[in-house]
Amino acid sequence: MKEIVVISGKGGTGKTSLTASFAVLGGKDVIVADCDVDAADMHLLMEPDFQDSEDFYSGELAYIKQKACIQCGKCADVCRYDAIPVIDGKYIVDPLSCEGCGYCARVCPTDAIINKDLNVGKWFTSNIKTGSIMVHAKLGIGADNSGKLVAKVKSEAKDIAEDEFKKYIIVDGSPGVGCPVVSSLSGANFVVLVTEPSVSGLHDLKRVFELVHKFNIKAGCIINKSDINKDVTEDIIEFLKKENIVHIANLPYDEDFTKAMTNGQTIVEYSNAHLRELITDSWNKILEIIN
Amino acid sequence: MSTNLASYLAEQQEVVLTDLDVEEPNSGLFIHQDIENDGVALSHPVIIEDKFKMIPEWIEDKCTLCGICQEVCNFHAVIQLGQIIMVFPELCHGCYACSELCPESTLPMVPKKMGELKHFKTGRLNFVESRLIIGEEQAVPLISQTQKYIDEHFDDNTIKIFDSPPGTSCPVIEATKDADFIILITEPTPFGFHDLKLAIETMKELKKDFGVVVNRHGIGNNDVIDYCEKENIPLLAKIPNDRRIAELYSKGQLIYKEVPEVKDELDKIIAHISELKEGGLV
Numbered sequence: 001m002k003e004i005v006v007i008s009g010k011g012g013t014g015k016t017s018l019t020a021s022f023a024v025l026g027g028k029d030v031i032v033a034d035c036d037v038d039a040a041d042m043h044l045l046m047e048p049d050f051q052d053s054e055d056f057y058s059g060e061l062a063y064i065k066q067k068a069c070i071q072c073g074k075c076a077d078v079c080r081y082d083a084i085p086v087i088d089g090k091y092i093v094d095p096l097s098c099e100g101c102g103y104c105a106r107v108c109p110t111d112a113i114i115n116k117d118l119n120v121g122k123w124f125t126s127n128i129k130t131g132s133i134m135v136h137a138k139l140g141i142g143a144d145n146s147g148k149l150v151a152k153v154k155s156e157a158k159d160i161a162e163d164e165f166k167k168y169i170i171v172d173g174s175p176g177v178g179c180p181v182v183s184s185l186s187g188a189n190f191v192v193l194v195t196e197p198s199v200s201g202l203h204d205l206k207r208v209f210e211l212v213h214k215f216n217i218k219a220g221c222i223i224n225k226s227d228i229n230k231d232v233t234e235d236i237i238e239f240l241k242k243e244n245i246v247h248i249a250n251l252p253y254d255e256d257f258t259k260a261m262t263n264g265q266t267i268v269e270y271s272n273a274h275l276r277e278l279i280t281d282s283w284n285k286i287l288e289i290i291n
Numbered sequence: 292m293s294t295n296l297a298s299y300l301a302e303q304q305e306v307v308l309t310d311l312d313v314e315e316p317n318s319g320l321f322i323h324q325d326i327e328n329d330g331v332a333l334s335h336p337v338i339i340e341d342k343f344k345m346i347p348e349w350i351e352d353k354c355t356l357c358g359i360c361q362e363v364c365n366f367h368a369v370i371q372l373g374q375i376i377m378v379f380p381e382l383c384h385g386c387y388a389c390s391e392l393c394p395e396s397t398l399p400m401v402p403k404k405m406g407e408l409k410h411f412k413t414g415r416l417n418f419v420e421s422r423l424i425i426g427e428e429q430a431v432p433l434i435s436q437t438q439k440y441i442d443e444h445f446d447d448n449t450i451k452i453f454d455s456p457p458g459t460s461c462p463v464i465e466a467t468k469d470a471d472f473i474i475l476i477t478e479p480t481p482f483g484f485h486d487l488k489l490a491i492e493t494m495k496e497l498k499k500d501f502g503v504v505v506n507r508h509g510i511g512n513n514d515v516i517d518y519c520e521k522e523n524i525p526l527l528a529k530i531p532n533d534r535r536i537a538e539l540y541s542k543g544q545l546i547y548k549e550v551p552e553v554k555d556e557l558d559k560i561i562a563h564i565s566e567l568k569e570g571g572l573v
Contacts, residue, residue, distance in 0.1 A: 009315050010315050010317075010457070012455055016482065024511075038457065038458030038460050039458055039459070039485075039486045039489065040457055041459065041481075041482045041485055041486065044481045044482065044485060047364065053502070059365075060365065078387070078388075078391070080385060080386055080387055081386075084434055095543075096464050096468060096497070099384050099386065100365060101365050101366070101384055101386030101388055102363070102365045102388070103363070103386050103388035103391075103392075104493045106363060106388065106392065115365075118512035139459065139460055141462070141489075141492050141493045141496045142460065142461070142463075142464045142493055142496060142497070143459075143460055144498045145341075146458075146460045146461075147428070160462065175314075175315070176312075176314035176430070176456065176457075176462075177423065177425055177459055178427075178428050178429065178430045178462070179428035179429065180422065180460075182428055196541070197541055198540055198543070199317075199320045199321075199398060199541070199542065199543035200317040200320055200321075200539075200540075200543070203317050203320060204315045204317060205313050207314075207315060208315075208423060209329065210425040211426070214425070225537070225541075228534075228537050228538055228541045229538060229541035229542060232541060232542075248295055253534065253537065254530075255510060258478075258480050258507075258510045258511055259510075261480055261481050261482060262481060262511050262512050264481065268407075278297060
């Protein structure tokens with residue numbers, strides 16, 4: 001079983017559209033894991049049935065029982081996150097600032113502070129239109145620990161893939177270079193970097209590749225909208241050569257990407273033979289590399 | 292959008308644009324171009340500051356291996372392995388519990404560099420960005436230190452625009468929780484609409500005043516606009532879908548200088564926000 005992670009550093013490059021296309025091309029062989037839990041969009045193209053859902057708890061949140069509180073202020077003194085302001089003479093935990101370290105509860109002389117388990121979201125297992133299974137999630141609003149939810153989605157996808165003898169897991173990765181993308185990358189066999197030829201696209205590609213490099217994972221790159229700026233496309237290709245990243249394909253700027261999405265379709269299901277061919281070739285190339 | 296808005300506003304008044312997307316900061320790519328076009332040599336920042344987070348460092352000789360540090364750490368960042376206390380800096384949230392509850396004071400907190408803040412200035416436009424070191428996993432401490440820098444260096448007469456990280460989780464909350472007004476930018480597509488609804492839910496949770504800007508207006512469908520009208524959400528502007536804009540963006544150029552329709556749309560945003568007294572925008 002091989003795990004392919006698709007990432008882009010930043011939004012708008014077509015990462016999810018391509019991941020969904022690969023999921024369709026791979027069909028029953030591919031378990032899909034949507035690890036972009038902050039903005040999970042894969043389900044809009046995969047027709048999931050949300051068969052199973054489970055709450056996800058991670059971390060804690062301090063809560064002050066006002067009856068037991070003697071207003072000594074020790075909790076607020078030790079809190080490094082300014083999460084315990086005094087409101088109308090009462091010490092109250094600001095849930096958006098509390099990191100759940102539990103320090104306040106340990107110093108409270110009257111045991112007025114308890115730590116509550118924090119529900120940070122839900123994760124789902126769904127049958128999808130490819131005849132396979134997708135694991136996906138919805139992060140609670142403003143929730144912390146999205147990295148842990150990503151890890152959960154991935155480990156569930158892995159379990160299912162092993163149980164059902166699937167060949168591949170394809171992961172729609174998170175943006176940025178912080179904890180969610182670190183979780184997305186761990187254990188991957190191959191990383192597909194989706195970029196676009198803009199100064200910001202190249203900048204983000206370089207930063208996210210630095211992270212991929214630290215993990216020592218083999219990588220390939222798809223340059224989407226490559227005809228928008230031929231100079232930057234050349235710069236990207238040069239960067240790929242220098243870093244030994246496989247240049248998988250150039251895709252043209254094409255509004256059919258958006259039209260397909262508006263129909264709830266991936267671009268390989270939409271009537272654009274040219275794009276379908278390019279993306280099918282890309283998928284075959286990826287399979288060739290990892291096998 | 293934030294770079295165009297900030298540069299355009301700075302033609303008239305003092306503005307500071309802050310890139311809080313510390314994982315992938317790239318507003319600077321657009322601002323630098325502007326600085327070069329104006330012929331002002333300002334590739335040198337006015338100020339560069341290293342930003343640190345505090346983590347515990349184990350001093351072996353006084354340690355009695357009592358295990359309190361490991362017990363109080365909710366993040367499993369301090370682990371006792373045989374005769375050794377190991378600290379995992381990337382898991383540490385800097386709460387000081389292990390350090391201050393250690394009976395022998397063998398875990399003093401020491402600074403560890405997590406990123407770098409740079410402050411540039413040209414004319415009326417200040418630009419501040421912070422950049423997380425690759426491998427550091429937590430963006431929130433760097434975001435909050437960057438906001439502190441802005442509070443200390445700029446008064447209420449300066450318009451403060453913040454470029455927020457994407458998503459709805461902790462970095463976004465940190466970036467938006469003190470703002471006076473939030474501008475949500477979306478595309479009129481199913482993905483854009485879906486993510487916009489999550490962002491709106493987040494802003495409602497934070498009890499924030501906000502408005503929506505539709506980018507690439509003309510592609511996709513009408514769901515975003517219909518939704519905003521139905522929910523009484525101010526639709527601040529519609530940036531047309533135009534390949535020229537994508538090309539200018541790809542070169543890191545400011546759009547409003549080349550495409551007059553974009554300037555008109557920015558004027559609409561400014562008209563809306565100028566009714567707000569305070570200066571903080573995200």
